[in-house]
Amino acid sequence: MAFGRSDRRRRSAAAEPVTLKILVAGGFGVGKTTLVGAVSEIQPLRTEEALTEAGRPVDDLDGVEAKTTTTVAMDFGRITVNEGLVLYLFGTPGQDRFWFLWDELARGALGAVVLADTRRLADSFSAIDYFERRGLPFTVAVNCFDGADRYPPQAVREALDLAPGVPVMLCDARLRNDARDVLISVVEHARETGIGRREPALP
């Protein structure tokens, strides 16, 4: 029995990977959960946050009781990078009024994907704005919907008024390889940004 227990202890100690997260943001229906599902090793799971708990600052408002069962859903997936490293992907709630949840999601995040639809570019403004202000590295991925006009990344960059370093790419969020390439872009961008931050260029 004692052996059994120490075995278990050793195993669980060895199996404590580092966990990282990348956010997937963008307007409602732009394909966030699709992208998560394309690369996740598990079916995207859904967590819910009860609004009155998360939205504690508004507890004084009238009608709060009616909101007790209101929940915000976040879909997420998981990629086991290797034995010691697990990457979680979180689709951010699509509605802007849930900003307070974004703060929790963004804390400690490696970076973010802003998924955009060229027919509704304005839907991605608030996510871009949010990540710019928080200094969180992000890649803009244009989800090329069937039947939507294709624009070159440069045109999208100009339309979104992005800083020069922000990667812009075209993808099909349903395809595993495309979704994977978008994530690689995020991590590479985070790495470059991190290097820039740690080793400021000499004047």
Added chain:
Amino acid sequence: MTEQDGRAPRDRETARWFDDDAGPVVRPYAMTRGRTRTAAENRLDLIALVIAESRAEEAVDDQMLSPEHVEIVERCRQEPLSVAELAAGLDLPVGVVRVLIGDLLDADLVHVSRPVPPAELPDEKVLREVIDGLRAL
């Protein structure tokens, strides 16, 4: 026919009242006895991993533990699970699961791994590893 018609809308209404949109019949925070916070909250990020302690094997039949507490311990005994995965698996709001995990931490039945401080970017080597790992997918 008319009698059925008269009854049908009421039945539909009853059915609608208890469907998913009506929310849980027992409000989830009843499980935490009304508590919405735990002292361990800042350690319980969505991606913090919860790991069962070995003593949890003997202690899970503790009278103090709710079925949800026991389920968390049992799930974490299989493999370390993130707070988000536990919330999804138990189909409970994240806030509720945090309070329950806080209880289990207090009872030394689980511990939480949090290797990368949230304010810091993981180091170059880790990022390299992630990129290589993703390329190999």
